[in-house]
Amino acid sequence: MKWSFRLFTVAGTEVRVHATFFLLLIFVASQGFLSGQGLAVALESTLFILTMFACVVLHEFGHVIAARGYGIHTPDITLLPIGGVARLERMPRKPSQELVVAVSGPLVNIIIAAVIWIAFGIGAELSPGYDFLKTGHFFEKLMVWNVFMVVFNMIPAFPMDGGRVLRAVLAMFTDYGKATRLAASVGQGIAMLVVITMLLTSTFHPMLLLIAFFIFMAAGQEASAVTQQEATRNLRVRDAMLTDFRSLPSHATLRDGVDLLLAGSQQDFPVLDVHGGIRGILTRNDLISALADKSPDHLVIEAMSPCPESTAPATDLAQALETLQASPCPALPVIDPLSGELVGLLTSENVGEALMVRAALTKQRS
Ligand SMILES: [Zn+2]
Numbered sequence: 148m149k150w151s152f153r154l155f156t157v158a159g160t161e162v163r164v165h166a167t168f169f170l171l172l173i174f175v176a177s178q179g180f181l182s183g184q185g186l187a188v189a190l191e192s193t194l195f196i197l198t199m200f201a202c203v204v205l206h207e208f209g210h211v212i213a214a215r216g217y218g219i220h221t222p223d224i225t226l227l228p229i230g231g232v233a234r235l236e237r238m239p240r241k242p243s244q245e246l247v248v249a250v251s252g253p254l255v256n257i258i259i260a261a262v263i264w265i266a267f268g269i270g271a272e273l274s275p276g277y278d279f280l281k282t283g284h285f286f287e288k289l290m291v292w293n294v295f296m297v298v299f300n301m302i303p304a305f306p307m308d309g310g311r312v313l314r315a316v317l318a319m320f321t322d323y324g325k326a327t328r329l330a331a332s333v334g335q336g337i338a339m340l341v342v343i344t345m346l347l348t349s350t351f352h353p354m355l356l357l358i359a360f361f362i363f364m365a366a367g368q369e370a371s372a373v374t375q376q377e378a379t380r381n382l383r384v385r386d387a388m389l390t391d392f393r394s395l396p397s398h399a400t401l402r403d404g405v406d407l408l409l410a411g412s413q414q415d416f417p418v419l420d421v422h423g424g425i426r427g428i429l430t431r432n433d434l435i436s437a438l439a440d441k442s443p444d445h446l447v448i449e450a451m452s453p454c455p456e457s458t459a460p461a462t463d464l465a466q467a468l469e470t471l472q473a474s475p476c477p478a479l480p481v482i483d484p485l486s487g488e489l490v491g492l493l494t495s496e497n498v499g500e501a502l503m504v505r506a507a508l509t510k511q512r513s
Pocket of ligand 1: 205207210252253300308
């Protein structure tokens with residue numbers, strides 16, 4: 148995510164914080180200070196906000212640890228003023244696994260709240276108007292915050308954990324795509340209900356309105372992402388790969404690269420050794436930045452991206468797309484497993500075109 152900074156790394160997962168998060172801290176600290184209650188109050192509320200976000204990080208690590216149990220790695224967690232976002236490599240497709248990963252976050256908050264409750268025996272009323280910034284009762288507020296996180300995250304709407312729980316439960320009875328669209332509709336229904344209630348009771352809650360809008364958009368996005376995944380189903384890499392492309396030999400110079408770039412519309416060129424094996428890909432960016440500080444007689448090998456990931460023509464397209472999206476290179480070399488030769492390139496533009504053609508043909512048939 149842009150504008151985010153690394154705080155620390157735990158077991159291969161980077162914890163990052165977004166720049167806007169500091170604005171929230173400054174806002175809270177200045178509010179405490181300007182309200183005339185002095186430095187101690189400002190410090191306490193700032194400390195409380197930091198503790199709240201420590202609970203958010205622990206919540207996210209609940210998801211991370213559960214996902215790791217299924218062999219899914221989480222490269223990073225980003226803290227935003229509205230909460231945390233754990234970027235899992237992929238979501239488990241098995242409903243039972245998605246269910247476990249989704250509930251593991253809120254489970255952490257239940258444990259924290261229970262520990263505070265057992266240790267201090269405090270009880271507090273949970274209401275939407277609870278003031279987390281009031282002075283005193285540090286642990287009471289922390290307990291309420293954790294209970295609030297459980298309730299909020301279990302709302303059955305994407306992108307909340309409750310939306311994933313709902314989808315996982317529905318997916319046990321129907322297919323994944325249908326379950327997602329159904330769960331997304333439930334989420335959008337809840338968002339609309341919130342807005343209608345606000346209109347009918349003529350109460351205006353800006354934060355609630357923002358959340359309803361956010362939920363409405365996220366539900367639509369989740370549904371269309373899954374619809375796209377479904378479109379690639381039963382397709383192989385060979386159905387969508389680019390086969391008419393130019394390549395460069397490993398002894399080619401940057402000047403040769405420029406000639407190829409200007410001669411056609413292709414932007415990324417595979418660099419091949421004498422046996423036709425791939426050495427890397429010379430992207431347009433590689434070429435342009437190399438020309439800025441190297442002479443055109445330099446070899447392309449010194450400027451190209453290594454692109455170690457590759458795929459085979461018979462590989463499932465959805466799986467190859469995941470590899471392509473995770474790779475820093477704009478194209479995925481398609482290599483024949485028998486001859487070891489480069490037979491195609493998989494780019495997201497080409498996959499997009501293949502899907503459009505497929506959609507048009509399906510429409511014509513029906
Ligand atoms: Zn969560």
